[in-house]
Amino acid sequence: MLPRIADSLSFLYLDIVRIHQDDTGVCAEVTSEQRGTETVYLPTAALSCVLLGPGTSITARALATLARHGTTVLITGSGGVRCYAATLPDSLTTTWLERQTRTWADDAQRLAIATAMYEMRFGTHTVPPGTTLEQLRGMEGQRVKALYRVLAQQHKIGRFRRAYDPASWDKQDPVNLALSSANTCLYGIVHAAILALGCSPALGYVHNGNQQAFVYDIADLYKAELTIPLAFSLNTSANPEAEARRSFRDGLRLFRLMPRIVSDIQSLLDPDHTREAPDPEEHLVDLWDPVTGTVPGGTNHAAAT
Structure with a gap:
């Protein structure tokens, strides 16, 4: 359900x-x-x-x-x-997984959802009609750079450049360490919400080719609000990774992030969703038909042949 x-x-x-x-x-x-x-x-x-x-x-x-x-x-x-x-319980509905796979497999629908994800970051009705995905990526890059610049000025740390290098992890500055740590926490929470809906973490709309692609898609909706400001606030921390994890965890109740993630995923996959999932006690599984669509399961269909 x-x-x-x-x-x-x-x-x-x-x-x-x-x-x-x-x-x-x-x-x-x-x-x-x-x-x-x-x-x-x-x-x-x-x-x-x-x-x-x-x-x-x-x-x-x-x-x-x-x-x-x-x-x-x-x-x-x-x-x-x-x-x-x-x-995952066997009674967990496949409704949202089916919507995800259908929209992911159709290039037009996939592009529409990817565009909607960018628009959720920029604000409603802020993406001009006909904007390409390449242009949206450029707009997002400019938005994030502007946010970095504003936060760097607020915290008086000079010019900031995002860097993620696992090979030289300990050589990174506190903001980069805190940001990587906080983002990892965010990925875990998003992953949990995706599984709770019964969706696949691997079928992303903006990201592609990774078992966490959809996780990265959804997590990107919240970074500018949650993890980036937190990371800059820890620019003088002696242990930015641990403090980022603790601060992010302590703020989860305030953010009410879990319900928000699930609601956002539902609105992306089906903006007009009003239908309730079928009660698993009524029928456990349906049958698929390319002509009629869903056919009730648990029924002998010999008379129909």
Whole structure:
């Protein structure tokens, strides 16, 4: 089923807990020196995505219950940053994956979505009709350079040039180190949101030829707002990478980034989407037909031949 964006519990992050199933439901055991062991029951039916951080263990029975309720389970880094693995329930709708693949495979639709992504960065109705993708890339480059220049002046660090060189990582300046670290965090969160929708991280519209192509597409929508200003604010930090990760993680609740990412992906893939996903309890799978479209599954079609 589609993640319930309006529900504040659509995405739940847990760490340093033991998750198991008892006779009542799925619960998390939290142990601390001050309060001992406490049990918190999880509203599994109201969750679309559970992110399991460091120090988390979960039993097979609890995982099976989450799968029955259509909940995506992600193995993540601290604070939901970075996505290492995911378990997708078989009841997760393919609605958004199908829309993604159809628009990605059609050059005209792919160009339209790539253009919409750039327009989301520039502002609504700011891209003149007939603007080519090459021109959009140039406009985006100018916008980012202007932002670098303004932030460099604000923080009095002189001229800034973006550099990413893994071979000489330790020789980079604090802003570049912080920016690379914060972007990595952002990629993990975007990856988690894409998987929660059932989309493919590999099918990008602007980026291409990488298993993270769609992740990079979506992450680029937020860098100017989130990671770039954060990186410049750490220009005097002695440990910019760690501080960037902590600051970005601490600001996640303020940003309400997860629901925003999912909403943006949905509006890009289907701007007029109003249809709800079919209830997986009603039918588990449909059949495809090149003439009639979707055909109900679970039916003997011998009489139709």
